[in-house]
Amino acid sequence: MVDVAIIGGTGYGAIELLRFLHNHPYVQVKKVISHSNSGTELAEVYPHVVDIIDIKMADLNIDALAQEVELVFFATPSNVSKNVIPALVDKGVRCIDLSGDFRLRDGKQYQTYYGEEIASQEYIEKAVYGLPEVNKEAIKQASILANPGCYPTATTLGLIPAIEKELVDRSSIIIDAKTGVSGAGRSLSLNVHFSEMNENFKAYKIGVHKHIPEIEQMLSERANEDMQVIFTPHIVPMTRGIMSTIYVDMKDNYSTKQLVDTYQTYYQDHPFIRVRKEGVFPSTKEVYGSNYCDIGLYADERTGKLIIVSVIDNLVKGASGQAVQNMNIMYGWEEATGLDQLPIYP
Structure with missing residues (x-):
């Protein structure tokens, strides 16, 4: 049994982590850390866990925490974990960071998009970007796991097969993405x-959203060349979900069937990617509450464009579910442990 803690205990990321970890067969949540709610029962903040999860939130004491747990999840805002993770890692504690503090490798880009100095380069170099479908071997050895952002997860999973197989013009990517509140x-x-x-x-943060450099960094690594994208995020009046609709020029006259076959082959060994059949496109409700990423494809022969529709639950595959998936890989457990459940529908 692995003892874990969650830092940042009152946000949606933390309560989703607890939802999955509560019935995880190999994990015990020993601590939930929240400076603003230290001494408060978790059920007072989230009444839906009353008589189910009996945890009193506490202040952070790094030395004591390192003696109690071997893994810490950070469900904190940006520019918090970078000040705590180094001390924990130096004491032998593994860390999974749901914020953006360790995702970017370029200090100038971090300064531009996050507004502060990047973490120490020593620890940036230790951090592994936790997109399991393309980075599984590195994740196994990670001491610092940078959990991907929600938009980058949906977008890069939708694009990577086409990028790696050189099916599309890499300079023509337009991403139209929507998120729940x-x-x-x-x-x-x-x-x-x-x-x-x-x-x-409404559209928001056009041209300045902090997930732009993360998307470009991941795609550039898979393409082995610098890539740029046009990314426009929108917020829609629903609670959960992300739909990323991507438009990119095809290099040849591929049919939809050819592309679907390519994607299904690429993701055949990845339990949380579901590539839809030709003519079928996913909706956010079909992944609600789950760790699935569903992808639909259409080759528009009239315009020569590939249209990719990729959907996730932003709080699960876009955050806490993916963090648990990464933990499973780090400890050598079956990847779907604690996550293999049906989406909530309707």
Whole structure:
């Protein structure tokens, strides 16, 4: 049994981690750390866990924590984990970071998109980017696991087979992505106030979203050349879900069937990727509450473009579920342990 802790205990990422870890056969959650709610029972913040999860949140004490657990999940805002993870790793504790502090390798890009200095280069070099479908071998050895962002997960999983197989023009990628309101977190914000968001649909952070360099970094690594994308995020009045609709020029006159066959072959050994049959496209409701990424494809022979529709639950495959998937890989357990459940429908 592996003893774990969660730092950042009151956000949606933390409560989703607890949902999956509660019945995980090989894990015991020993600590939930929350400075703002230290001494408070978790059920007072999230009443739906009353009589199910009996945990009193605590302040962070690095030395004590390192004696109690061997793995720590960070469900914290950006620019927090980079100040804590080095001390834990130096004490032999493995860390899975759900924030963006260790995803980017370029300090200038981190400064531009996150507004602060990047973590120490020594620890950036130790960090492994945790997209299991393409980075599994490195994940097994990770001491610092940088869990991918939600938009980058949906987008890169939709694009990587076409990029690696050189089926598309790598300079022509346009990403039109939508997220549910939970992607903004639990803190109060006018942007997601009910009367502002209800019956509304808006683009935001065009050209400056912090997931742009993460998407480009991952795609560039798979392509072995620098890549840039056009990325436009939108927020829609639903609780969960991401749909990333991607448009890219094909290099040849491929049929939809050829592309579907290529993607199905590429992802055949990956339990959480479901490539839809020709003519079938996924919706966010079909992955709700699950760790699946569903992908639909259409080769538009009239325009020569490939249209990719990729959907995930932003709180699960886009955050906590993928973190648990990465933990399973790090410890040599079956990848789907604790995650193999049906999506919630309707």
